[in-house]
Amino acid sequence: MIHEVKGDILLSHAQVIAHAIAPHDRFEQGLALSLREQWPALVRDYHHFCHAMQPKSGDAWVWSGAMSKHIINLLVNEAPRSKEERPGRARTEHVDRALRELRHLLESERFASLALPRLATGAGGLDWHVVRPLIEYHLGELALPIYIYIHYEKGRQAIEPGLSHDGGSNKKKHFAGRNDRDL
Numbered sequence: 001m002i003h004e005v006k007g008d009i010l011l012s013h014a015q016v017i018a019h020a021i022a023p024h025d026r027f028e029q030g031l032a033l034s035l036r037e038q039w040p041a042l043v044r045d046y047h048h049f050c051h052a053m054q055p056k057s058g059d060a061w062v063w064s065g066a067m068s069k070h071i072i073n074l075l076v077n078e079a080p081r082s083k084e085e086r087p088g089r090a091r092t093e094h095v096d097r098a099l100r101e102l103r104h105l106l107e108s109e110r111f112a113s114l115a116l117p118r119l120a121t122g123a124g125g126l127d128w129h130v131v132r133p134l135i136e137y138h139l140g141e142l143a144l145p146i147y148i149y150i151h152y153e154k155g156r157q158a159i160e161p162g163l164s165h166d167g168g169s170n171k172k173k174h175f176a177g178r179n180d181r182d183l
Contacts, residue, residue: 002140006151007158010038014115014147014163016070018102020095020124021046022077022087023055029086030122039065046073058097062105072105074098076120090124095131099138106142113163114139115147 009017009031019031027036027043036043042063049061055075063071076095078088106114119135120126139146145162 002136002146002148003161004150005147005158005160007149007153007156009115009117009149009152009158010034011155011157012115012147012149012163013160014113014145015068016072016106016111016114018072018074018114018116018119020074020076020090020098020117020120023057023059023075023079024050025075025077025080025087031117035071039063039071041065042071057091057094058101060098060101060105062109070111072102074102074119077124087123090120090126092126092130092134095120095126096134096138099134103138103142106139106144111144113145113147113160115149115160117149117152 017035019035021027021032025032025046027033027046042065045063046061049055055061057075057078059075061073061075063073065071074095076090076098078091078094080087105111116135118128119131121128121131135146135148145160147158147160147163149158
């Protein structure tokens, strides 16, 4: 089930965070920059991966970090033409292909939950009204909670139904004037 939440995706309780980048990206803006600051090894390992595999737009790459956190890098932007240039814009066909790959990874690796931002709408330049239906199409039928961070609020823990400590579905209910044996 897909849930839209507000908060800081880096504070997510989801097992996996997915985000949009480009082949040979330097992680210099947006969520990619925040991930680079949190997990510098992610960028180092990604550069080794790019050097060895020469990935293309539309591919996906999984990085496993500390505390069982997994980052799935969705290569949806055009690669920079040179080392001095920034990556190009995202393309709908790359998002479509990367989401298909993401679904395959989520199913084959049996990941339990996913958090992602409004993919490819920041530096990628795509319209959310184009990207959102692609997410729904590829991920909407999966039997795991998916949290789309529709609004970033630095340092704020989002309420993720089924995962969060504040308001998650595992919270025990208490009713005023009754005790548990009366329920």
